[in-house]
Amino acid sequence: xxxxxxxxxxxxxxxxxxxxxxxxxxxxxxxxxxxxxxxxxxxxxxxxxxxxxxxxxxxxxxxxxxxxxxxxxxxxxxxxxxxxxxxxxxxxxxxxxxxxxxxxxxxxxxxxxxxxxxxxxxxxxxxxxxxxxxxxxxxxxxxxxxxxxxxxxxxxxxxxxxxxxxxxxxxxxxxxxxxxxxxxxxxxxxxxxxxxxxxxxxxxxxxxxxxxxxxxxxxxxxxxxxxxxxxxxxxxxxxxxxxxxxxxxxxx
Numbered sequence: 001x002x003x004x005x006x007x008x009x010x011x012x013x014x015x016x017x018x019x020x021x022x023x024x025x026x027x028x029x030x031x032x033x034x035x036x037x038x039x040x041x042x043x044x045x046x047x048x049x050x051x052x053x054x055x056x057x058x059x060x061x062x063x064x065x066x067x068x069x070x071x072x073x074x075x076x077x078x079x080x081x082x083x084x085x086x087x088x089x090x091x092x093x094x095x096x097x098x099x100x101x102x103x104x105x106x107x108x109x110x111x112x113x114x115x116x117x118x119x120x121x122x123x124x125x126x127x128x129x130x131x132x133x134x135x136x137x138x139x140x141x142x143x144x145x146x147x148x149x150x151x152x153x154x155x156x157x158x159x160x161x162x163x164x165x166x167x168x169x170x171x172x173x174x175x176x177x178x179x180x181x182x183x184x185x186x187x188x189x190x191x192x193x194x195x196x197x198x199x200x201x202x203x204x205x206x207x208x209x210x211x212x213x214x215x216x217x218x219x220x221x222x223x224x225x226x227x228x229x230x231x232x233x234x235x236x237x238x239x240x241x242x243x244x245x246x247x248x249x250x251x252x
Contacts, residue, residue: 003043006168010175012039017060019047021067022124022138029069029126029134036071039175062144063156064171070182072125072135080125080132081229084109085193086181087121087137092200094174095119095141098163104202107222107231108244111141112202116155118142137178143167190227198224208233209250210242217250 001016011034018024021040025032032038044060058065075082088109096103101113111119122138142156143165157165184193198204203222210233211217220233220240230241 006041006171008039008168008172010037010039012041015040015042017044017046018042020045020138021065022122022136023047025067025069025136026124026126032069035069035134037068037175037179039066039068039171041066041171058140058142059145059147061167062142064139064141064143064167064174066171066174067136067138068175068178070135070137070178072132074186075132077130077132078228079190081108081227082185082190082193083123083125083135083137084121084229085190085197086178086185087123087139089193089197090174090177090181091119091121091139091141093177094170095157097173098165099157099160101160103200105197105200106202106249107225108229110202113155113160117153118155118157118160139174141170141174143170194225194227201225211248211250213246 003014003016006014021042025040042065045065072083088105091111092103092105095111095118099113104112106112109121110117119141124136125132126134144158145156146159148154207219207221209217209219220235223232223234225231226241230243232239232241
């Protein structure tokens with residue numbers, strides 16, 4: 001159901017309930033104008049998903065659940081990790097503004113506060129003739145939620161700050177941060193974004209247990225993330241690079 005509760009000056013649509021904001025925009029791209037910067041927002045999602053189809057747990061009207069469309073036709077396919085950089089950094093900067101705890105970006109684009117997940121990002125790309133056209137930045141941020149089914153793994157901004165929070169203000173600030181970092185990427189600042197991303201990388205220089213698709217576990221020391229989005233690790237004193245999805249990060 002569409003709502004007029006939020007009063008934003010930018011192009012948007014707000015739902016009290018929807019299956020998925022990413023799905024809505026994916027199915028309605030041709031009906032939206034102007035498209036660049038358009039945001040779909042919902043109080044609750046019945047089919048909210050994270051990376052690889054994982055369920056995103058969120059109570060109604062307590063968190064940010066939104067998808068923003070950006071024109072990424074300027075980006076080459078081999079630079080696509082830049083989208084993860086600008087999304088993760090934007091959410092990191094927003095949370096850092098209000099929360100003084102230890103905040104990190106967990107590869108590739110989750111935001112953690114003191115070893116607990118506070119935000120997740122799902123990016124979907126629309127291609128035409130093998131060229132990138134539009135990118136859908138689905139973002140979920142736990143803001144006011146205080147109870148979770150997996151409380152040992154999840155947290156919210158409210159649980160880590162004494163600042164007064166407003167969903168409407170946070171959504172505005174999130175969009176502004178995303179557009180600002182988008183411009184940096186468009187202006188060729190990919191390497192600067194990558195350097196910052198690595199400076200706040202979760203578990204950097206620490207041992208992490210990984211599990212491969214055959215359920216074999218091994219320990220690696222997290223070093224950094226390369227420009228193609230691979231995680232670089234020390235494994236048995238050898239440097240290796242892994243793709244997201246090929247291994248399960250056992251330490252959360």
